[in-house]
Amino acid sequence: MTVAPIDLFSCFLHLRQGGEIEAAPRALDDERDGWRLTAFHAKTDADVHADHWEVHPEAEEVVSCLIGKLRLYLRPEEPGLQEEVIRLTAGTAAIIPRGRWHRMELDTPSSIMALTLPRGSRLEKRTAAVPAARNLPPSTAPPYGDEPGPGWEGSIEMGTYVVVGAAWWAPRPPGSWQGAGTR
Template sequence: MFENYDLFKTFIQLRTGGVAESVNRREALAGAGESLWTIGAFHAEDDHAVHSDVWERHTQGHEVLVVLSSALRVYVREEGLVATLTAGQSFIVPPGRWHRLAVEEPGDLLSITPRAGTEHEKAVA
C-alpha cells in the first residue's frame, strides 16, 4: 500500500485523473503507458549524463529543472547560456524552446518533464 521509491532508479509518472505511479525507467523511456509528466532524478557526473550534445524541446508543456547539488549550465538555442544553477535553484523551460544542459560541477538534478511533444536534435559543435 505505501512504498518509497529511489528517483535515481525509477520515474514517477503523473497521469490523468491525479494518478501518480512509479515506473521502471526503461519502460518509461520506451513509451510504455501514457503520462502527462515524468519526475526523475539524475546523477550528473559529466556532460554525457545530461546529454549536453543534444538539444531538447517539449512542445506540449514547461519542463522544470531543479539542481539538488552541484552546478549546471542551461543553454537555450536562440540565446546561448541563460543560467548557471547551483544547489536549490530551479529553472523553468518554456514550451517549444530548444535547450540543453552542461555540468559545471558534478552533482544531482531533478526534472519534471512533459511527455507529449518531446523532441531531440543533435547539437552541432
C-alpha cells in the first residue's frame, strides 16, 4: 500500500468497522458502513446550513473548530425552553449527544472537522416556533382554540424564534395553550 497525503477538505474519510480507512470523494451516502470524518472551510452561515437542524440518530458527533470561532446550537428538547449555545474557538471541540438536533453559526470564517456515524442522519429546515404562553407578554398571548383571535397579526421575536401571526394553535385546556407548529 502506498502512503500519500490526503486533502481532508476535498474528501471524506470513512472509518470502517474492520479497521480500514477509506478516503473517498465527497458524496451524500449516509448508508455506508462505519464512521465519517469530514473537514471543511466555512466562510458564511450558508456554508454550515445554519438555517437547518441536523440530527444523527445512530451515534454522537464530535464537532471541532480547527481555525476561527463558531457557535453550536442544541435545539430545546421541550417546548418553551431556550436553545443551548456552545461556543467553539480554534482548537476546541464539543460532543453532541446521539439523537440531539443541532445547528451551527459562524462568528468568523472557520475550518471545521466533524466525526460521526452518518447512517440515518437528517436535516430539517428551521421554521418558526411557538414558545409557551408563559414566555409571552399577556397582551400578545393568543386565545384558547385552534386559531389566533382578532388582532393577532404580525410577528413576535422570542430569542432565536419568530412567532408569525399566521401560526396555528392546538386546543389545550384554558391557561395552558402551546403552539402546535414544529420547532
